[in-house]
Amino acid sequence: MGNRKQGTKNTWQEQAKNTARGVRLRVLDHTVKNNGGYLSQACSAAEILSVLYEHVMCLGPSEGAMVPVPFAGVPRQGMPQYQTGALYNGPKNPEYDRFIMSPVHYALVLYALLVEVGRMAEEGLELFNQDGSTVEMIGAEHSPGHEVTAGSLGQALSQAGGIAYARKRKKEKGRVWVFMSDGEFQSGQTWEALQALSFHKLDNIGIYVDVNSQQCDGAMVDVMNVEPLEHRIKFFGARVHRVNGHDVDALSCLKDEKPDGRPQVVLAITNPCQGISLLEKRRPKLHYVRFKDENEQKEYKNYLNQMQNSTDT
């Protein structure tokens, strides 16, 4: 898995699909080995993140170590050696885009993606949730691919707003991309952020929302409804595109959109069991997979083997 076909010229669509498949395989493999993981997030978000990294975003080459450095302390005065996880998204040049990960419970998915797109070594994924490693279970800003500390959900969009405002002021060409989960639209701060993005005309920001309709307690409709999300966001002044979140062409809709003064939102409608249909049996609780017993673990291992074989052919 994860081998980029050297020498052959793939279309970006093929490449993105391969990457998405690789992300699912890596996260499933990790889950089977560790008897636990954020597996449904890989299923729902694989194409979104792949399209962002493979096609939509304009990022420079990674500046992060292929095998992530150990945790060296939190940011504080007189600590110039602090390493931000944003290094993995390339230099902060004016012409380059930024990527802001908001639901950092998807960290495992992002790490798997960084391996797939060649920004992190496979060994990096083995450091996941290991003591002293920056490849933390819930990403912070020292974690590969992460620029802000967003674990208290609903704060990243506001932070991205401040970043987008500053970049606009500095007349930087690069845009700011935010990946969000639909659960974050239950939080008041998300709506405060949207109203501010609209009010300050921050059209250099693009938001991809994984609308998998799932959250920690179960299905969102049973926990706290946010629908009709499309209308709600529109009424807050953003441009909204509602697309199939597993269709790479549809997901690329923001690539060449011209800014018109409004922030842009892609509502990517996804299936939290996409590509790993075995997960369907676990509904409605999909937030975190921990196997009930050895039999279930074996079942997933077999499923993984089948997937690997079908990928290799």
Next chain:
Amino acid sequence: MEICSKIHSKNLVKWAKDKPEVFVLSADLTSSTEVDLFRDTYPDRFLSMGMAEQNMMSFAGGMAREGLFPFVHTFGVFIYRRALDQVSMSIAYPNLPVRMFGFLPGIMTPGGATHQAIDDIAIMRTLPNMTVLEVGDATEVETILAPAHAVDGPVYVRMLRGDLPRIFPKKEPFVLNKARLIKKGKDVTLFSSGICTEEALRATEVLARRGVEIEHVHVSTLKPFSDPQILASIEKASHGVITMENHTILGGLGTCVSEVMTRVGMNKKLVKLGLKDTYAHGASRNYLMREYGLDAMALVVSIEQLMGKTFKIKEEDLSSVRLEMVHSESKAEAL
């Protein structure tokens, strides 16, 4: 004593003139926090964020990441109560240079419990990376911008507005982590902060005439709290130490002083004047200072108790005190 009006309003505009990287963020309290003149002078550097403080704090963090310097202005309660998680995770954790100006400290507003920042120092002090400052007069309001802006990290300033006395001479500006030794004495050591320093001066004047020697120190940096002056003054007190603050007695100046005393094993009495683990209510400043024991008479009573004496001081004796500007005693020595 000279009374100055709307010091911050004019001073911020003057100070920020040649600092294009300084931005002001306001949450619908623009004239209430004296940044209306800034808004009118530099509209391009003023961001109206509406009544949405959680977004404002995180947004400010984002701006600071990109090299801009957000000067957030609102009432203190809306910074540390309403948006504490945002201040902690979007600003303090990444050690970003956001300058937060929290107005209406303690009982400085008739707006009642919802508007009175009675525990802001206690809470902001516990955030790693945070610097906590408090102003006590016109000179400190006027001179706090440069030292606050020099800090490599977030700063919370407990701010005053409107008519302010000038207690300290203009040429003795606010200095980070430097307490002001107002008066030397060996009987009792008094640490006061914010508006309590002016109030304390009424009592110390009268007590001095009765022969009480008070070591009076004005504190305007609550974090860091490592000025050697603090310990030196504690050591001199023969009867005990008193702290006087416009804040709850839990976690503020009194707690800072007690931490210094316990660290060095200093076995002395400590009397903490302040809100005694209670919310306040909407009323005038003078009324509330008397009600909650933050006034000059409360200080007199505490000193009498510590020294085991009575000085027969009446309210009229205290209110008739004509306050003069105080020059720092430590200044000559420091040379």
